[in-house]
Amino acid sequence: MEVIQTVAELRSKLNERKKHYTNSQASNYNSGVGFVPTMGFLHAGHASLLQQARQDCDIVVLSIFVNPLQFGPKEDFERYPRDPERDLALARQAEVDYVFMPETAEMYPEPIKTMIKVSDLTDKLDGASRPGHFDGVATVVAKLLHIVEPDRVYFGLKDAQQVVVIQRMVKDLHMRTVVVPCSIVREADGLAMSSRNVYLSAEERKQSLVLSQALNQVSGWLEASGEIKALEQQLTAYIQTAALAEIDYVKALSYPSLLEIAHIKDVKAGERLIVALAVKFGRTRLIDNNLLDVN
Amino acid sequence: MEVIQTVAELRSKLNERKKHYTNSQASNYNSGVGFVPTMGFLHAGHASLLQQARQDCDIVVLSIFVNPLQFGPKEDFERYPRDPERDLALARQAEVDYVFMPETAEMYPEPIKTMIKVSDLTDKLDGASRPGHFDGVATVVAKLLHIVEPDRVYFGLKDAQQVVVIQRMVKDLHMRTVVVPCSIVREADGLAMSSRNVYLSAEERKQSLVLSQALNQVSGWLEASGEIKALEQQLTAYIQTAALAEIDYVKALSYPSLLEIAHIKDVKAGERLIVALAVKFGRTRLIDNNLLDVN
Numbered sequence: 001m002e003v004i005q006t007v008a009e010l011r012s013k014l015n016e017r018k019k020h021y022t023n024s025q026a027s028n029y030n031s032g033v034g035f036v037p038t039m040g041f042l043h044a045g046h047a048s049l050l051q052q053a054r055q056d057c058d059i060v061v062l063s064i065f066v067n068p069l070q071f072g073p074k075e076d077f078e079r080y081p082r083d084p085e086r087d088l089a090l091a092r093q094a095e096v097d098y099v100f101m102p103e104t105a106e107m108y109p110e111p112i113k114t115m116i117k118v119s120d121l122t123d124k125l126d127g128a129s130r131p132g133h134f135d136g137v138a139t140v141v142a143k144l145l146h147i148v149e150p151d152r153v154y155f156g157l158k159d160a161q162q163v164v165v166i167q168r169m170v171k172d173l174h175m176r177t178v179v180v181p182c183s184i185v186r187e188a189d190g191l192a193m194s195s196r197n198v199y200l201s202a203e204e205r206k207q208s209l210v211l212s213q214a215l216n217q218v219s220g221w222l223e224a225s226g227e228i229k230a231l232e233q234q235l236t237a238y239i240q241t242a243a244l245a246e247i248d249y250v251k252a253l254s255y256p257s258l259l260e261i262a263h264i265k266d267v268k269a270g271e272r273l274i275v276a277l278a279v280k281f282g283r284t285r286l287i288d289n290n291l292l293d294v295n
Numbered sequence: 296m297e298v299i300q301t302v303a304e305l306r307s308k309l310n311e312r313k314k315h316y317t318n319s320q321a322s323n324y325n326s327g328v329g330f331v332p333t334m335g336f337l338h339a340g341h342a343s344l345l346q347q348a349r350q351d352c353d354i355v356v357l358s359i360f361v362n363p364l365q366f367g368p369k370e371d372f373e374r375y376p377r378d379p380e381r382d383l384a385l386a387r388q389a390e391v392d393y394v395f396m397p398e399t400a401e402m403y404p405e406p407i408k409t410m411i412k413v414s415d416l417t418d419k420l421d422g423a424s425r426p427g428h429f430d431g432v433a434t435v436v437a438k439l440l441h442i443v444e445p446d447r448v449y450f451g452l453k454d455a456q457q458v459v460v461i462q463r464m465v466k467d468l469h470m471r472t473v474v475v476p477c478s479i480v481r482e483a484d485g486l487a488m489s490s491r492n493v494y495l496s497a498e499e500r501k502q503s504l505v506l507s508q509a510l511n512q513v514s515g516w517l518e519a520s521g522e523i524k525a526l527e528q529q530l531t532a533y534i535q536t537a538a539l540a541e542i543d544y545v546k547a548l549s550y551p552s553l554l555e556i557a558h559i560k561d562v563k564a565g566e567r568l569i570v571a572l573a574v575k576f577g578r579t580r581l582i583d584n585n586l587l588d589v590n
Binding site for chain 2: 113116118119138142149168173174
């Protein structure tokens with residue numbers, strides 16, 4: 001495993017490796033480079049992405065970069081948790097080939113003037129609560145995709161809206177990579193894995209279980225009437241039983257179109273239902289979701 | 296020469312060709328693919344781009360696509376001149392390998408949600424007169440760059456602001472291609488080559504000479520005081536001697552930063568002075584410019 005800090009070195013290393021696979025008779029270069037972009041402070045959710053990439057691809061690249069562009073001015077960019085030592089140990093165990101860990105100045109050598117904006121999909125859910133967030137995500141992912149040029153890129157479905165936004169960007173801009181969405185990985189008690197879980201106090205951690213518990217009951221609640229408003233109200237009431245829970249949004253939409261619907265039977269063929277939520281416990285904002293096949 | 300209409304076919308053909316160059320000992324693949332994106336109705340200016348690409352690269356790709364995204368609602372998208380037969384003859388003569396001529400539905404299979412916006416550089420000159428124009432240009436060029444994945448991409452300096460915008464996008468987004476700006480090609484009498492010149496009536500065509508004549512005198516005029524305001528006034532007065540000329544803008548800025556300056560001695564080291572203009576003759580809007588080394 002090699003740890004690389006500059007764009008130029010990563011490109012030159014990847015070019016060499018790609019040539020090797022292209023020239024060898026045994027090449028399966030069509031799934032040559034698998035890429036897992038992260039902000040570090042890796043957990044079992046990231047490990048599952050790396051494992052999938054390792055299974056699919058000749059070369060696995062992990063990037064660790066806390067991207068300032070996707071944090072709002074009042075958000076947690078400065079205090080976002082970092083632990084490069086532990087990250088590298090996890091990467092080694094996952095048999096990553098290259099870890100790309102650029103400094104901010106390497107990714108943004110001068111103030112960036114070019115932004116990628118994906119409309120419609122970004123003005124709801126997390127996009128509504130975090131203005132500009134998905135512009136920052138789309139832009140840095142585009143940069144990383146241009147640097148790594150992966151055949152496949154892996155994202156966790158905990159950030160389901162992020163997956164939709166990136167898939168749409170890749171399709172609209174004719175980028176060559178294949179976006180591979182991977183299932184949410186949870187703690188034994190149900191809390192969705194997140195680098196931000198480390199912020200939680202013991203009491204907040206305990207009460208945060210209400211999120212996965214609420215999402216687990218969605219199928220059951222839907223059987224009653226199938227009304228989306230009623231479902232959202234039930235979820236809200238359930239989450240409010242946790243005294244420390246401060247709801248940002250609880251929302252059910254069609255997926256991946258992210259369109260408002262009144263009833264589960266409004267979910268069009270080929271689409272699913274996403275029940276997504278963002279809830280603060282103290283200063284810590286957690287997101288989670290449940291993606292359901294409903295037709 | 297092959298004429299290709301779909302993204303999938305172009306990619307598969309280019310992949311084959313690239314493999315050939317990668318595997319052969321004699322490969323000079325680092326300048327493997329040269330790309331000239333155009334809107335067709337080709338003239339000697341486009342031919343000069345193709346000639347440069349042919350000199351530099353193993354494989355030359357020309358695209359012909361009138362991009363609806365970069366035309367305003369009141370602009371000339373519908374009546375933009377088209378002549379595929381003549382374009383293909385010119386391409387054949389220029390020894391182009393692949394001509395990519397997609398239908399609009401191939402480039403925009405559904406309404407696009409993803410836009411690339413380059414700030415600052417796009418809010419002046421043509422960007423001020425044509426709101427959204429450079430978003431449309433940047434977005435379609437990004438799409439084409441993702442489809443063709445060229446080592447070098449060629450643009451004419453008649454659209455000098457376009458060159459700056461694309462260079463900035465490529466740099467900001469870490470795109471791998473090298474942007475090669477090429478000199479303006481002019482008719483024997485000085486008029487800058489443009490597909491839109493065909494719109495001009497005989498009288499408009501005659502009077503349009505005032506543009507290149509004005510730009511030719513910039514060096515002389517600058518020797519007097521070096522004041523930018525005075526220069527712009529002289530240019531304006533000169534152009535207004537043509538009765539049919541309706542000035543949109545006449546502007547001198549530092550290049551490529553496109554910053555306002557008061558005096559030529561304000562042009563920073565490493566920068567040049569661009570004197571750019573847009574002038575309408577009847578319904579036809581012409582642009583031209585003169586790029587000067589001033590320090």
